[in-house]
Each structure stands twice: as structure tokens, then as C-alpha cells.
Amino acid sequence: MTDEFQSGFVALVGRPNVGKSTLLNKLVGSKVSITSHRPQTTRNRVVGIVNGEGWQIAFVDTPGIHRPGRKRLNKMINQNALAGVEGVDVVALMISADGWRKGDEPALAAARESSAKRFLLINKVDTVNQKEALLPLMQESVEKLAFDEIIPVSATRGTGTDVLIETLVKYMPTLPAGYPEDQITDRNVQFQSSELIREQLFRQLNDEVPYATAVTIDAMETVEQVLHIDATIWVENDSQKPIVIGKGGERLKRIGSNARAGLERIVAGQVYLQVWVKVRKGWADDPGMLRELGVSDDL
């Protein structure tokens, strides 16, 4: 039995905002990767692990591949995305059901260059009224690349996820499981804490401000079964600080309490979270800071 076990890696690639992280969370059944309606929420690679009878699939959620911006941070994000495609068994390119866009091209190129099997995931099918509308899109897609499989899904509703898993399992090599069965992500609680705070920043701040923020975890300690966490939100300039804090500290309070609620679900216990806001000019261009944030780490 055990020598029949199937296990492998699947990279989720695609332009920012197509729904990669949402799908990963749906498949894993827990929030392992943060999401928002804004592009570029995901900065690092995150692995989410799904287990079944006789198989294990490790999904690599990559930041959206996009045309590199000027800042070092953006270049690092792209590198993280491209590195996520290396060495996997399947590259799953995600597009939106409303059609191919110019922004899909860099990820398509990455899929094309990969020697892995290629899946096309057509996401957000909940937004199309008639299924037949997908046929011309599928036709157009096979002309771009000879995909091994094309699977329509809705990451938010979970439509098509069973078919996706069943199909993927067939492509997984015969190998023992790479991760313990009870592990759902390769990331530790410290990383998840900073990500849940970042998720709130992306959800609650407008315009450019969330892109100017970073989060570090300064201390983490369990005292009498309560997990105490000290975190710092870094902003790029003085004017952004009051925006994050909000009138009378309201916004910072909301950021903290929402992040704490998410964390308590993850650790299945009580969390005491203290969040500070500090200014660090030019952090998005500072190699030392990017290393500290884990954006430029190599997994």
C-alpha cells in the first residue's frame, strides 16, 4: 500500500488578483494564504498541503507574476513567483472566466517554459451565467498552449475543486508524503501572524497605503496558555502613520482585533496581540529590511 502513495507539488501561477490564494485556502480548508480584492497581496511563496486517501498534494501559492516595478520589493516578489514554478510536477495557470488579458502573459510564459505538466484553471465561473460561454475561452486557450488539462473552477464557491483534486492526483508521482499528515502549511505561526495583519492592511486601507506597509513580529511568547504577540507595522513616511492608526486609534484597533480573531482560529487558543506603527523610510528598497521581512529569503 505505502509504496503506491502519490505525492507531489503543484504551483499556482497567474496574474495578481485572479484568485490563487482563495483557491488554495478552499482546497486546504483553512486560511493559509491571505487574500484581498487588491492585487499583490501575496508577497512570499506559501505552501498549502492537502491530504487524501493514499495521496498528498503540496500547492505552492505564488505571488502574481507581473511586469516588474521599480522598487526592489517588486522585483523580489516576481522572483519569488518564478522560483515557485521550479521543480514542481504540475504548473496550474489560473485565469479569470472573463477572458485572457495582457496581464496573463508573463504567467503564461512561465507555464510555457516549464517542463512540468500544465493545467489551465478558469476561475470565477460563478460570474458567468451560461456555461457555454466558457467554450470559446477554452478554444482560445488551447491555441495559446497545449494544456494537459483545462478545469473551470470557482475558488470562492468551491465549484470544480473535487474534479481538480481528482485530476491532479493522477499526475502526482509515486512517492511517499513529503509533509506530516497533520501539517497544512510550510509557514510557522510567526509568519502567519504577520500575514494576517498585512491582510487587514490590504483590506482596510485605500489606494497606495497598503503597498507602503510591512509587518514584523517582534516577540512571541505563550504565558498561561495565552499566546502573546508584539508586532510592528512599518510605513514609508510620516504621513502614512496617522492613516494606519485612524481617528482615535479606531483603525489600528480594528486591524488588531480582526487579525487576532484569525490567529485564534489558527492556533485554536487565546491570543493577545499588540500592534505598533513605526516609520522606516524607503524600506521597500532596503535589502536588509526585505531580508528581515522574509521577502527575499530562499525557501
Ligand SMILES: Nc1nc2c(ncn2[C@@H]2O[C@H](COP(=O)(O)OP(=O)(O)O)[C@@H](O)[C@H]2O)c(=O)[nH]1
Ligand atoms: N466571484 C469570484 N471572486 C473570486 C473568486 N476567487 C477569488 N475571487 C476574488 O478575487 C480577489 C482576489 O483573490 P486572491 O485570492 O487574493 O487573488 P490572488 O492575487 O490571485 O491570490 C478576492 O477579492 C477574491 O474574493 C471566484 O471564484 N469568484
Ligand SMILES: [Mg+2]
Ligand atoms: Mg495571492
